[in-house]
Amino acid sequence: MAKRTRIIEGTWNCTSCDTKGIPARHKLCPNCNNPREVTGKESEFDFGGVDAKSGKSLREGVADDETLELAAAGEDWFCAYCGAANRGDASHCKQCSAERTADAKAAVSRELPSPEAPPQPVAQPKKPGGTKRWLVLGVLFSCCFGGGLFRCWASSTHEYPGEVTGTAWKRAVVQERYLPVEKTGWRDELHGTAPRMPVNGAGEVAGVANIRGCVSRQRGTRRVADGTERVCRNKTRKVACGTEEKCRRRDKGNGFVEEVCEDVTKYCSESYEDCKTETRYRTEPVYAQQCTYDTYEWAPQDRREASGTDDRPRWPTLPVGGLDRLRREEQYSVNIRYEDDGVKEHVLEPKREQEFLAWKKGQGVNLTVTNLGKVEQVVPR
Ligand SMILES: [Zn+2]
Numbered sequence: 001m002a003k004r005t006r007i008i009e010g011t012w013n014c015t016s017c018d019t020k021g022i023p024a025r026h027k028l029c030p031n032c033n034n035p036r037e038v039t040g041k042e043s044e045f046d047f048g049g050v051d052a053k054s055g056k057s058l059r060e061g062v063a064d065d066e067t068l069e070l071a072a073a074g075e076d077w078f079c080a081y082c083g084a085a086n087r088g089d090a091s092h093c094k095q096c097s098a099e100r101t102a103d104a105k106a107a108v109s110r111e112l113p114s115p116e117a118p119p120q121p122v123a124q125p126k127k128p129g130g131t132k133r134w135l136v137l138g139v140l141f142s143c144c145f146g147g148g149l150f151r152c153w154a155s156s157t158h159e160y161p162g163e164v165t166g167t168a169w170k171r172a173v174v175q176e177r178y179l180p181v182e183k184t185g186w187r188d189e190l191h192g193t194a195p196r197m198p199v200n201g202a203g204e205v206a207g208v209a210n211i212r213g214c215v216s217r218q219r220g221t222r223r224v225a226d227g228t229e230r231v232c233r234n235k236t237r238k239v240a241c242g243t244e245e246k247c248r249r250r251d252k253g254n255g256f257v258e259e260v261c262e263d264v265t266k267y268c269s270e271s272y273e274d275c276k277t278e279t280r281y282r283t284e285p286v287y288a289q290q291c292t293y294d295t296y297e298w299a300p301q302d303r304r305e306a307s308g309t310d311d312r313p314r315w316p317t318l319p320v321g322g323l324d325r326l327r328r329e330e331q332y333s334v335n336i337r338y339e340d341d342g343v344k345e346h347v348l349e350p351k352r353e354q355e356f357l358a359w360k361k362g363q364g365v366n367l368t369v370t371n372l373g374k375v376e377q378v379v380p381r
């Protein structure tokens with residue numbers, strides 16, 4: 001596709017006499033004869049607006065040969081002695097005749113932003129809060145490096161002295177007997193097994209016997225294919241739809257811009273129907289044979305309880321038969337009082353008698369408590 005090139009002339013403002021919109025071809029102000037300099041924004045050119053869609057300059061292109069030749073002379077340089085702007089290909093300052101030296105500033109040519117490639121937005125750093133907040137955060141962070149701040153605060157602990165104000169125990173003995181029972185189960189999961197009675201409360205086998213009375217019952221559901229259906233969805237896609245003009249501009253560093261325009265393929269979004277054949281499903285019940293059978297299980301027969309607030313837990317007594325077994329239950333509690341913003345109570349629940357017996361009424365203890373009030377540890381003092 002053919003490229004079309006134009007030269008666009010910029011304008012500058014004289015800071016000496018305040019003349020505005022001086023064409024770039026004048027390196028001296030036509031009004032006061034002051035040279036254009038790098039300082040005071042005199043060399044920041046206005047190249048006019050561009051078409052938002054194509055990026056094409058709204059100004060007319062330069063047509064006369066003399067100005068085109070000036071635009072092709074390269075980046076301007078600024079005289080190190082008098083500061084005047086000079087043609088890129090000049091070896092001496094037009095204003096003061098000084099030689100171009102290595103320390104003379106030169107303008108730079110650069111690509112100007114175009115509508116199709118907008119400059120990437122730079123992420124703005126978030127406005128920081130007050131100094132005080134940062135200070136607090138800083139202190140917290142330095143004390144709990146790397147952890148969540150709240151979690152850190154919540155898990156910070158304090159030590160408190162406390163005292164055991166009482167202990168209690170509760171014990172129960174449950175007598176269980178191995179008795180016949182009737183149950184139901186799915187036929188394919190039942191395997192006939194002879195029961196075996198326990199000896200001294202152990203070694204029993206429940207067994208599965210006398211499977212009978214089987215009936216068909218719903219056991220669950222399953223998903224089955226039920227034909228196909230055509231499903232259509234509206235979608236969009238990009239398709240070529242003719243061409244559009246796109247322009248790039250290059251600041252030549254001497255008050256002129258080189259503009260290159262070309263016709264590029266234009267893409268439009270088009271909606272279309274996307275159709276597929278999909279399998280349709282339905283759920284249907286699943287049936288199986290459910291049967292009654294005989295088996296055995298432990299059933300509670302009797303229960304005896306004992307409790308106390310002393311430090312000598314005892315088991316209640318129960319007579320035991322040959323088919324019976326005894327199941328034992330035990331519960332212990334130790335009440336502890338401590339001061340943390342007022343009098344607090346904490347209850348320890350030892351799992352075993354040996355742990356329970358380590359605590360005595362009136363005994364001094366040390367508690368470790370978090371900022372949220374959770375008791376993490378209690379040790380005898
Ligand atoms: Zn002037």
Ligand SMILES: [Zn+2]
Pocket residue numbers: 079080081082083084093094095096097098
């Ligand atoms: Zn000079």
